Amino acid sequence: MRSARRWLGVLACLTGLFLASQGTAQDEPAEVPVEDYVWNLKPPAPLAEERLAQNPVWREVSCAQCHEEIAREWSLSLHALAWLDEIFLDELSSVRRKKNCYGCHAPLPMLGKDWKLRPEVRPMWRDHGVDCRACHLGPDGAIHGPFGAPSNGHASVRDEIFSPAGSNELCISCHRVSIGPVIGIARDFEDQALASRGLSCVGCHMAPVERSMAIDDITGEPLPPRKGRSHLLQTPRDPHFLAQAFRLAVERTSGGALFSIHNRAGHRIPGIENRRLVFEVELLDERGKVLVEGQLLVTRREFLPFDSHRSLALEAPSKTKATHLRLHATHDAPAYKRPVLFLEAVLEID
Numbered sequence: 001m002r003s004a005r006r007w008l009g010v011l012a013c014l015t016g017l018f019l020a021s022q023g024t025a026q027d028e029p030a031e032v033p034v035e036d037y038v039w040n041l042k043p044p045a046p047l048a049e050e051r052l053a054q055n056p057v058w059r060e061v062s063c064a065q066c067h068e069e070i071a072r073e074w075s076l077s078l079h080a081l082a083w084l085d086e087i088f089l090d091e092l093s094s095v096r097r098k099k100n101c102y103g104c105h106a107p108l109p110m111l112g113k114d115w116k117l118r119p120e121v122r123p124m125w126r127d128h129g130v131d132c133r134a135c136h137l138g139p140d141g142a143i144h145g146p147f148g149a150p151s152n153g154h155a156s157v158r159d160e161i162f163s164p165a166g167s168n169e170l171c172i173s174c175h176r177v178s179i180g181p182v183i184g185i186a187r188d189f190e191d192q193a194l195a196s197r198g199l200s201c202v203g204c205h206m207a208p209v210e211r212s213m214a215i216d217d218i219t220g221e222p223l224p225p226r227k228g229r230s231h232l233l234q235t236p237r238d239p240h241f242l243a244q245a246f247r248l249a250v251e252r253t254s255g256g257a258l259f260s261i262h263n264r265a266g267h268r269i270p271g272i273e274n275r276r277l278v279f280e281v282e283l284l285d286e287r288g289k290v291l292v293e294g295q296l297l298v299t300r301r302e303f304l305p306f307d308s309h310r311s312l313a314l315e316a317p318s319k320t321k322a323t324h325l326r327l328h329a330t331h332d333a334p335a336y337k338r339p340v341l342f343l344e345a346v347l348e349i350d
C-alpha cells in the first residue's frame with residue numbers, strides 16, 4: 001500500500017493524476033505519505049516583496065548591526081510587520097478590548113514561558129512586531145540558537161528549540177489560537193501528530209540556506225557560512241508556494257471527468273477569514289473547444305481540511321469527448337487589490 005501510494009504520488013506530480021475517491025479523507029484515519037512533502041522553496045514573489053519592503057523600521061532592530069542579512073530576510077516577513085500591518089490595524093480599530101490583540105503582534109520574549117499561555121505584549125518597540133528577541137532571547141539573558149557559537153555581541157546558548165522539530169512548540173504557541181479573523185491552524189498539525197511523522201512548521205515555512213549568519217564586529221567581515229534557515233517566511237502570498245499546497249487529479253468518468261484538489265499543507269486551508277481560492281476548470285475537446293465549465297471554492301466556511309480532497313464532476317454534452325481539462329486558479333486575500341493567479345495548467349484526461 002505504502003509503495004503504491006508513493007508511486008502514485010510521483011505520478012501525480014508528473015501527470016496530474018491522482019487516485020480519486022469520493023468524500024474527504026477525514027472519515028478515514030489520515031495517512032500522510034511523507035515523501036510527498038517535497039517543497040520547492042523559492043523566495044516570495046515580487047508582489048509580496050513590494051508590499052513588505054515598505055517596512056521602514058527594520059534597520060533599527062539592534063541585532064541588524066551584526067546580523068544584517070538575517071534581519072533583511074526577516075524584514076520581508078509578516079512577522080516583522082505584525083504590528084504595522086494595515087490589515088491588522090484596520091481590524092483592531094473595530095475591536096473594543098484592543099489589549100487582547102497585542103500579545104502575539106508585539107510579544108515579549110517567548111523562551112522560558114509556559115507555551116500554553118498567550119504571549120504578553122512588550123512595553124516598547126512594538127513597531128518591530130514579532131522581533132528577534134521574541135524568539136531568541138532566553139530568560140538567562142543569553143541568545144539561544146542552533147549552534148551555541150560564541151560571539152562578542154552576546155552570550156550564546158545551544159538550544160534544542162532551534163532544531164526543526166524543537167521549534168514546533170514555539171510556532172504553535174501563537175498559531176494555535178483562533179481570535180479575530182485568525183483560525184488557529186496549528187491545532188490541526190497537533191491533532192494529527194504531524195511532528196511524529198517528521199514534519200515541522202520550519203520545514204515547510206523557512207527555506208534551508210547556507211550563508212554567513214553574522215559579521216565579525218571587529219573586522220566588519222562576514223563570518224564563514226553556516227547551514228541555517230531563511231527568516232523570510234514561505235507564505236501563501238507567494239503564488240509558487242501556494243500552488244504546492246495542492247495535488248491535482250483528473251479522472252475520466254462515463255459522462256466527462258472528475259477533477260480533484262488534495263490538500264498537501266500541514267493543516268487546513270485557509271487560516272484566515274476573507275481569503276478565497278477559486279479553481280476555475282474547463283473541459284476541452286481535442287480541438288480545444290470548451291465543452292463545459294465549473295468551479296471549486298476554498299474559503300473559511302468551505303475550508304479544505306488537512307489531507308483531504310474536494311472533487312468536481314463535469315458532464316460533457318452527449319456525443320462529445322473531453323480530452324483535456326484547463327485549470328485557472330486565483331487567490332484573493334484582504335491585502336490584495338485584485339485576485340492573484342497562482343496556478344494555471346492543462347491536464348490530459350487519460
Ligand code: HEC
Binds near residue numbers: 085105175335
Ligand atoms: C494568540 C496570538 C494572537 C492574538 C492574541 C491575536 N492575533 Fe492576530 N494574528 C495571529 C497570527 C498567528 C496571525 C497570522 C495568521 C495567518 O496568517 O494564518 C495573525 C494575523 C492577523 C490578521 C491578518 C493580517 C493580514 O495581513 O491578513 C489580522 C487582521 C489580525 N491578526 C487581527 C487580530 C485582532 C483584531 C486581534 C484581537 C482580537 C488579534 N489579531 C489577536 C496571532 C494572534
Ligand code: HEC
Binds near residue numbers: 067149150152156226
Ligand atoms: C556585536 C555583534 C552582534 C550583535 C549586536 C548581535 N549578534 Fe548575534 N551573533 C553575533 C556573532 C558574531 C554570532 C556568531 C556567528 C558565527 O559564529 O557564525 C552570533 C550568533 C547569533 C545566533 C546564533 C546562536 C547560536 O546558536 O550559535 C543568534 C540566534 C543570534 N546571534 C541572535 C542575535 C539577536 C537576536 C541579537 C539582537 C538581540 C543579536 N544576535 C545581536 C554577533 C552579534
Ligand code: HEC
Binds near residue numbers: 083171174
Ligand atoms: C509571538 C507569536 C508568533 C510566533 C512565536 C510565531 N508566529 Fe508566525 N505569525 C505571527 C503573527 C502575529 C503573524 C501575522 C502578522 C500579520 O499578518 O500582521 C504571523 C505570520 C506567519 C506567517 C505568514 C502568513 C502569511 O499569510 O504570510 C507564517 C508562514 C508564520 N507566521 C509561520 C511561523 C513559524 C514557522 C513560526 C515558528 C518558527 C512562527 N510563525 C512563530 C505570530 C507568531
Ligand code: HEC
Binds near residue numbers: 072134145227
Ligand atoms: C518566529 C521566531 C523567530 C524570529 C522572529 C527570529 N528567528 Fe532566528 N531563528 C528561528 C528559528 C526557528 C531558527 C532555527 C531554524 C532551524 O535551523 O531549524 C532560527 C535561527 C537563527 C539563527 C541561526 C542561523 C540560521 O539562519 O538558522 C540566527 C543567527 C538567527 N535566527 C537570528 C535571528 C535574528 C537576527 C532575528 C531578527 C532579525 C531572528 N533570528 C528572528 C526563529 C526566529
Ligand code: HEC
Binds near residue numbers: 172185201205245267
Ligand atoms: C507540509 C508542509 C507544511 C507544514 C508542515 C506546515 N505548513 Fe503552514 N502552510 C503550508 C502551505 C502549502 C500553506 C499555503 C496554503 C494556504 O494558503 O493555507 C501554508 C499556510 C500557512 C499559513 C498561512 C495561512 C493563512 O491562511 O493565512 C500559516 C500562518 C502557516 N501555514 C503556519 C504554519 C505553522 C505554524 C505550522 C506548524 C504548526 C505549519 N504552517 C506547518 C505548508 C505547511
